[in-house]
Amino acid sequence: MARQGILVEPYQRLKPEQVERIHQASLAILTDPGMVCFNRTAADIFGDSGAEVSSIEQGGAACWLLKIPGKVVSEALQAAPKVVKLGARDENNCLILDGSEPRVHFVSGSETNIWLDVDFQTYVKKSDPNIAVMLPEFHRRRGTVLDLCQASHLCEHLETLDAFIRPVNIQDKDITEDNKDVNKCFASLNNTTKHVMVGLTSLKQLDNVVNMAKLIVGGEEELKENPIISFITCLVKSPLQFVEDTTQTLIEICQRGLPVVVSSAPQAGTTAPIKEDGIMAQINAEVLAGITLSQLVSKGTPVLYGTVPVRARLDNLNDSYGAPESSQYNIDCVQMARFYKLPCYSTAGVCDTKIPGIQSSIERLFSDILVTLSGPQYLHCAYGLLDGNSTFCLLQAVLDDAHFQMIKFFVRPPWVSQAEIDDTLKQVREVVATPQKLYIRYIRPMLRSGQLSMSYPFEGDEETDNVLALAYERMKQLLSQPVEHINPVTTSRIFQEIPGILPRLNVYENRREQ
Amino acid sequence: MSEDILALLKENVIQGRRTQDDEGIDDSMSGKPGVLELTQLALENNISLETIIMQGLTAGMQVVGEKFTTKEYFIPDMLASAEAVGGAMDMLKPHLEASNVATKGKFAIATVKGDIHDIGKNIVAILLRGAGYEVNDLGTDVPTEKIVEVIKEYKPDFLGLSALLTTTMIIMGEIIEALKENGLRDKVKVLIGGAAVSDEYAQEIGADAYCVDGFHAIKILDASQEAKA
Numbered sequence: 001m002a003r004q005g006i007l008v009e010p011y012q013r014l015k016p017e018q019v020e021r022i023h024q025a026s027l028a029i030l031t032d033p034g035m036v037c038f039n040r041t042a043a044d045i046f047g048d049s050g051a052e053v054s055s056i057e058q059g060g061a062a063c064w065l066l067k068i069p070g071k072v073v074s075e076a077l078q079a080a081p082k083v084v085k086l087g088a089r090d091e092n093n094c095l096i097l098d099g100s101e102p103r104v105h106f107v108s109g110s111e112t113n114i115w116l117d118v119d120f121q122t123y124v125k126k127s128d129p130n131i132a133v134m135l136p137e138f139h140r141r142r143g144t145v146l147d148l149c150q151a152s153h154l155c156e157h158l159e160t161l162d163a164f165i166r167p168v169n170i171q172d173k174d175i176t177e178d179n180k181d182v183n184k185c186f187a188s189l190n191n192t193t194k195h196v197m198v199g200l201t202s203l204k205q206l207d208n209v210v211n212m213a214k215l216i217v218g219g220e221e222e223l224k225e226n227p228i229i230s231f232i233t234c235l236v237k238s239p240l241q242f243v244e245d246t247t248q249t250l251i252e253i254c255q256r257g258l259p260v261v262v263s264s265a266p267q268a269g270t271t272a273p274i275k276e277d278g279i280m281a282q283i284n285a286e287v288l289a290g291i292t293l294s295q296l297v298s299k300g301t302p303v304l305y306g307t308v309p310v311r312a313r314l315d316n317l318n319d320s321y322g323a324p325e326s327s328q329y330n331i332d333c334v335q336m337a338r339f340y341k342l343p344c345y346s347t348a349g350v351c352d353t354k355i356p357g358i359q360s361s362i363e364r365l366f367s368d369i370l371v372t373l374s375g376p377q378y379l380h381c382a383y384g385l386l387d388g389n390s391t392f393c394l395l396q397a398v399l400d401d402a403h404f405q406m407i408k409f410f411v412r413p414p415w416v417s418q419a420e421i422d423d424t425l426k427q428v429r430e431v432v433a434t435p436q437k438l439y440i441r442y443i444r445p446m447l448r449s450g451q452l453s454m455s456y457p458f459e460g461d462e463e464t465d466n467v468l469a470l471a472y473e474r475m476k477q478l479l480s481q482p483v484e485h486i487n488p489v490t491t492s493r494i495f496q497e498i499p500g501i502l503p504r505l506n507v508y509e510n511r512r513e514q
Numbered sequence: 515m516s517e518d519i520l521a522l523l524k525e526n527v528i529q530g531r532r533t534q535d536d537e538g539i540d541d542s543m544s545g546k547p548g549v550l551e552l553t554q555l556a557l558e559n560n561i562s563l564e565t566i567i568m569q570g571l572t573a574g575m576q577v578v579g580e581k582f583t584t585k586e587y588f589i590p591d592m593l594a595s596a597e598a599v600g601g602a603m604d605m606l607k608p609h610l611e612a613s614n615v616a617t618k619g620k621f622a623i624a625t626v627k628g629d630i631h632d633i634g635k636n637i638v639a640i641l642l643r644g645a646g647y648e649v650n651d652l653g654t655d656v657p658t659e660k661i662v663e664v665i666k667e668y669k670p671d672f673l674g675l676s677a678l679l680t681t682t683m684i685i686m687g688e689i690i691e692a693l694k695e696n697g698l699r700d701k702v703k704v705l706i707g708g709a710a711v712s713d714e715y716a717q718e719i720g721a722d723a724y725c726v727d728g729f730h731a732i733k734i735l736d737a738s739q740e741a742k743a
Contacts, residue, residue: 435651436632436636436639436640437632437636438633438636438637440589440590440593440637441590441593441594441597443588443590444530444537444539444590444591444594445537447588447590448539
C-alpha cells in the first residue's frame with residue numbers, strides 16, 4: 001500500500017500547441033547550440049549514440065560540444081519508465097509516481113546551512129503586571145548531524161509529508177567530505193520510515209550509501225524492489241552545460257539502477273532567457289539532455305523530470321522564489337513532464353522571510369497552492385525552509401504541515417455522482433420533515449471519515465494570536481513521539497561494515513533517542 | 515443485567531446513537547440497540563428512573579461534555595448525544611410524571627416577534643433537553659402575548675429569548691416589560707441569546723443573563739438550580 005498523496009484536476013497554463021512549440025524549441029536548442037559537456041565519459045556515451053561531438057575549450061578546461069539529434073532524445077524518452085516506485089523502510093510509506101497521473105506527493109528538501117532554534121519568553125506588561133504574553137525568540141546557528149536526526153524524526157510524524165530530503169547541512173567538526181554522505185544518510189534513514197532522497201557530496205561515498213541501504217532492506221535485489229533511497233543530481237549548469245562531477249555522479253547512479261532526479265535550476269534573466277518561452281525551452285532542453293544521458297547509460301533507469309526554475313530579483317539578482325513568474329515556470333514544467341508522461345519533481349513554498357510568521361506563511365502559500373494544483377508527482381515544498389532556502393526551522397515545518405492539510409482539502413476533486421445526489425435528496429426530504437430542520441446529524445459520518453477539513457489547528461482564543469506558541473507545543477509533542485529506528489542487528493552491521501558513521505548516531509550504543 | 519444495560523446506555527449516549535439505526539462513532543456498534551431501545555429495556559427491567567437518568571443518561575453526557583472540552587468532540591457529536599438523551603427523556607416523561615420525579619427544570623424558549631431565525635434556538639433546545647431539562651419550544655416569530663400566556667400556564671423556571679437581528683432584539687425588552695405588567699417577572703428567569711445581543715444588552719433591558727451559546731446556557735441554568743437547592 002503506497003502513500004496516497006492527493007490526486008488533482010491539473011491546472012494547466014500552456015495550451016497543447018504551446019507545449020508542442022516548447023518541445024520543438026528544446027530539440028532545436030539541443031542541436032544548435034547543443035550542450036557543452038565537461039565530462040569525457042558522457043561525451044563518449046553521446047558520441048557512441050549518434051550525437052555529433054566536437055572537442056572545444058572553454059576557460060582553459062577541456063570540454064566537448066554535443067549536438068544531440070531529436071531521434072536520440074525521443075528514443076531515450078521512450079525508454080524512460082513512466083511509473084517510478086520510491087520505496088521506504090515501512091512499505092506503507094512507499095510512493096508510486098505515475099507520469100500520467102497528477103497525484104501530488106509532498107516532500108521536504110534543500111540543504112540549508114542555518115538551523116533556527118526557537119525559544120519562548122514571557123513578557124509582562126509594565127502598566128498591568130497581570131497581563132503577560134509569550135513571544136518567540138529565534139537563534140541562528142550552524143546545522144549538525146543531530147539536528148538532521150531531529151528534522152528526520154519530526155518529518156516522520158508530519159502527516160502530509162510523504163518523503164524526506166535532508167533539509168539541513170551537517171557541519172559538525174568531525175564531518176568531512178569523506179564521511180558526510182554516510183552520516184547524512186544514516187541520520188535520515190534511522191529516524192524516518194518514509195522514503196529518503198539523497199544528494200551526494202562525494203561520489204566516492206556512493207557505494208557506501210548504497211551498501212547501507214542494501215543492509216537495511218536485505219540485499220541488492222531487495223533494494224531494487226524497494227528502493228528506500230533515491231538520488232538527486234543537478235548535472236546541468238545553466239545555460240546548457242554538463243558539469244564534470246555531477247554528470248559523473250548521474251552516470252554511476254544509473255549504472256546501479258537506482259531512481260534519480262535529473263534536475264536543472266536556471267534563473268530567468270541571468271542563466272536563462274527572461275521570457276517565459278525562453279526559460280521553458282532552455283530548462284526543458286537541459287532536463288531532456290540529462291534524461292537522455294540516463295537512458296543511454298542504462299536503458300530503463302527510473303528517472304524523475306526535475307526542475308527548479310526561478311526568476312532573478314531585479315534589485316540584487318538573487319533568486320526570487322516569491323515572484324509569480326517562478327510559480328508559472330514551475331507549473332509549465334509540470335505540464336512538460338506530463339507531455340512526456342514522466343514523473344515530475346517540482347518546487348514550491350520557498351519564501352524570502354527569515355523567521356516563521358505571517359509573512360512566511362503568505363509568501364509560500366501562493367506557490368504551494370498553485371504548483372500543487374498543477375499536479376507534480378513529487379513536490380519539494382520547502383517544509384521548514386526560510387530565507388530563500390538558507391535556513392531551516394522545525395517550527396516552520398509544523399506550520400507547513402498544517403497548511404498542506406488545508407491545501408489537500410482545497411485541491412481535491414468534487415464528488416458529484418448519482419449516488420451522492422440520491423443520498424442528498426434523501427437527506428433534504430428527511431430534514432425538511434423534522435421540526436428543527438437541521439442537517440447537523442449528517443456531519444458526523446463525514447467528519448469521522450476525514451472528509452471534512454478541520455479548523456486551523458493553531459487558532460488562538462478570542463482576540464489573541466497564539467499561532468507560534470501552539471505550533472511550538474505541537475512540535476514538542478511530535479518530537480516526543482517515538483520513531484521506529486533501524487533494528488539493533490542491522491544497526492550493528494551498518495556500523496561494522498560502513499566506514500565513517502559517527503558513534504554518537506548509534507542509538508543502541510548511546511541509549512539516546514534522537 | 516441492569517449494570518450491563520446502564521453501561522451500554524452510557525456508552526451509547528457517548529456515541530450519540532439515538533436508535534439502533536444510527537452509526538455513532540465506533541463502527542462495531544452499528545445495528546445494536548441505541549439509547550431509545552436501551553431506555554425501553556431499562557424500563558422493562560424495572561431499573562429505577564433516577565438510576566436510568568443518573569447512571570445512564572447523565573453519566574454519558576458528562577463524558578461527552580469532557581470530550582467536547584478537550585476538543586475531541588465537536589458540536590455535531592454533542593448534539594447527537596443530546597438528541598439521544600432528549601429522546602430518552604421524552605420516553606421517560608410519563609413515568610416521571612406518574613412517580614413525581616422532577617426534571618432538572620422547565621424551560622420555555624422562543625425566537626421573538628419579527629424574527630424567524632432559529633438555528634441557535636434549536637441547538638439550545640436540543641442541548642438543554644439532553645442536559646435533563648424539560649423544554650417547551652415555542653418556535654419563531656412568537657408574539658409577546660403568546661409568551662406571556664405560556665409563562666402563566668406552563669410556569670417554566672426559565673424563559674430563553676433569541677434574536678438574530680438588531681431590529682428584533684428590542685422586542686426582548688418589550689417582553690420583559692410585559693412580564694412585569696402581568697406580575698410574572700419574578701416567576702421566571704429570563705435568558706437572552708443570539709448574534710445581535712450581548713451581556714451589556716442583557717443588563718440594559720433587565721434580563722437575568724446573556725448566554726453565548728447552548729453550553730453556556732446549561733452552565734447558567736445548572737448554577738441557578740443548584741443555588742435554589
